[in-house]
Amino acid sequence: MLGMNGISLPETFQTLLPWLSYQEVEFTGFSYLPSDYKQGVMVLVLLLVVVVWLPNTQQIVQRLQPSRLWAISLGSIATLCLISLNRVSEFLYFQF
Amino acid sequence: MKRYLRFNWMVFAITIMGSAAVGLVNAAIDPYGVIGTPKIQRLNDLKPRQFSNVRLFKAANIIRLKPKAILLGSSRTDLGLDPTHPAFSRVQPAYNLGLVGPNMYEVRRYFEHALANQPNLKQVVIGIDFFMFNKYKTNSPDFVDGRLGKHFYKPKDLLATTLSFGALTASLETIEASFQSDAFYLYAPHGMRYVYGGKVREPMTVRFEQSLSEYLNSAEYYKKFQLSQAYLADLRTLVEICKQRNIDLKVFISPSHATQFEAIRVAGHWSKFEDWKREVVKITPVWDFSGYNTITTEPIHDGMRHYWDNSHYTKEVGDLVLNRMLGYGKEKVPNDFGVLLTPETIESHLNQIIANRKVWLSESPQTIAFIETLALKAPQSAPAQTQ
Numbered sequence: 001m002l003g004m005n006g007i008s009l010p011e012t013f014q015t016l017l018p019w020l021s022y023q024e025v026e027f028t029g030f031s032y033l034p035s036d037y038k039q040g041v042m043v044l045v046l047l048l049v050v051v052v053w054l055p056n057t058q059q060i061v062q063r064l065q066p067s068r069l070w071a072i073s074l075g076s077i078a079t080l081c082l083i084s085l086n087r088v089s090e091f092l093y094f095q096f
Numbered sequence: 097m098k099r100y101l102r103f104n105w106m107v108f109a110i111t112i113m114g115s116a117a118v119g120l121v122n123a124a125i126d127p128y129g130v131i132g133t134p135k136i137q138r139l140n141d142l143k144p145r146q147f148s149n150v151r152l153f154k155a156a157n158i159i160r161l162k163p164k165a166i167l168l169g170s171s172r173t174d175l176g177l178d179p180t181h182p183a184f185s186r187v188q189p190a191y192n193l194g195l196v197g198p199n200m201y202e203v204r205r206y207f208e209h210a211l212a213n214q215p216n217l218k219q220v221v222i223g224i225d226f227f228m229f230n231k232y233k234t235n236s237p238d239f240v241d242g243r244l245g246k247h248f249y250k251p252k253d254l255l256a257t258t259l260s261f262g263a264l265t266a267s268l269e270t271i272e273a274s275f276q277s278d279a280f281y282l283y284a285p286h287g288m289r290y291v292y293g294g295k296v297r298e299p300m301t302v303r304f305e306q307s308l309s310e311y312l313n314s315a316e317y318y319k320k321f322q323l324s325q326a327y328l329a330d331l332r333t334l335v336e337i338c339k340q341r342n343i344d345l346k347v348f349i350s351p352s353h354a355t356q357f358e359a360i361r362v363a364g365h366w367s368k369f370e371d372w373k374r375e376v377v378k379i380t381p382v383w384d385f386s387g388y389n390t391i392t393t394e395p396i397h398d399g400m401r402h403y404w405d406n407s408h409y410t411k412e413v414g415d416l417v418l419n420r421m422l423g424y425g426k427e428k429v430p431n432d433f434g435v436l437l438t439p440e441t442i443e444s445h446l447n448q449i450i451a452n453r454k455v456w457l458s459e460s461p462q463t464i465a466f467i468e469t470l471a472l473k474a475p476q477s478a479p480a481q482t483q
Contacts, residue, residue: 066099066100066102066103067103068106070103071103071106071107071110072110074107074110075106075107075108075109075110075111075113075114076110076114078107078110078111078114079110079111079114079115079118080261082111082115082259083115083118083259083260083261083264084260084261085260086252086255086256086259086260086262086263087256087260087262088128088149088152088256088257088260088262088263088266089152089237089238089240089256090145090148090149090238090262091148091149091236091237091238092148093147093148093171093196093197
């Protein structure tokens with residue numbers, strides 16, 4: 001959080017912050033962010049709100065009740081995690 | 097305490113049931129065509145995602161079908177050679193094992209996979225293309241060596257094609273395509289690809305231009321070319337295994353459209369293209385359908401009879417190729433289509449191709465204009481040879 005290991009920003013931010021030198025910041029690819037830097041900033045602001053305002057995992061666990069609703073929620077998340085572990089290695093060809 | 101025990105069991109049960117539901121839906125819809133569940137009209141009869149998983153589903157189908165005849169090669173074989181051709185009636189089941197954009201190593205490995213699953217393999221037909229022997233043509237990202245040569249479908253592949261989020265989205269795509277009857281490239285059960293509805297959407301000139309530009313600008317195709325001795329050795333291995341096992345082998349050079357060969361010339365690789373043929377002929381006799389003949393010089397226009405684009409010939413042409421090589425219905429094949437090359441005939445044949453090209457250019461001024469636009473699309477580093 002303090003940037004002790006350096007700071008990385010998406011490549012698209014380079015047009016927005018051209019005055020930042022390469023020594024201070026590394027511009028690299030963030031595949032999960034939208035390619036448009038304006039949308040990228042919006043996503044980051046939104047995620048910052050999520051991180052700051054919403055409860056973290058420990059706070060969520062503190063609220064856990066052994067109820068049916070909690071079981072369904074946790075079971076669904078666990079299912080999603082399980083089916084995200086496997087992946088078909090696809091390749092979209094052009095015309096060859 | 098009991099309350100938490102019951103809660104834990106509930107979470108566990110929901111996870112198991114949720115995963116099982118995903119697995120069952122994917123197995124029933126079978127979006128990649130690897131499980132072999134029945135096709136139901138408007139539910140899962142059109143499987144467009146097979147096209148991006150050719151190496152996966154064809155490896156699985158070989159294990160299930162154990163064909164006695166296989167048709168090998170690149171996407172030209174995939175889209176053009178019909179395993180139900182009458183010449184294969186005595187060697188059924190026949191299977192189209194053409195891959196999309198392979199190098200010769202990948203083709204050899206799929207041949208070995210077929211042989212491991214059918215030791216009584218009788219007939220092999222292989223369509224070869226120049227790019228398959230390019231040193232820079234690396235294995236495709238979806239090529240997995242470890243799934244070949246096995247008699248069973250790998251558990252990892254089974255998990256990936258049933259218990260995965262990707263398979264679930266593929267199933268939804270399959271249902272949508274089947275319900276709306278909307279798809280483009282699809283696969284028949286015998287492995288041959290076809291165009292759903294039989295018509296392409298874009299104008300033919302656009303298809304030719306886009307595809308030729310890709311060939312010229314892709315490092316693995318014509319942007320860079322170096323003849324790979326390793327890939328030639330793969331072909332040699334395949335030929336030797338066929339000889340040892342008494343398997344009838346037919347090798348041919350694909351009848352792509354004349355503009356495909358012009359692209360090779362524009363990219364500055366014509367002499368390498370000829371050297372490649374010389375090297376192949378040292379390994380095995382090869383039927384050459386390339387060059388400038390009655391079929392390959394069809395004028396570019398919408399509704400072409402022989403081509404889907406610059407490189408992919410139609411089933412009609414594929415039938416003529418098989419007719420010529422397998423001695424079936426030869427009277428239907430144009431005389432200049434398909435020449436059997438041997439070390440004795442190769443040089444005169446290469447000269448004949450150059451002579452044929454001169455005649456073609458003199459008769460097709462509109463094609464010369466098209467070729468000139470091709471030269472502009474070529475990378476600047478390539479020494480263009482448009483004459």
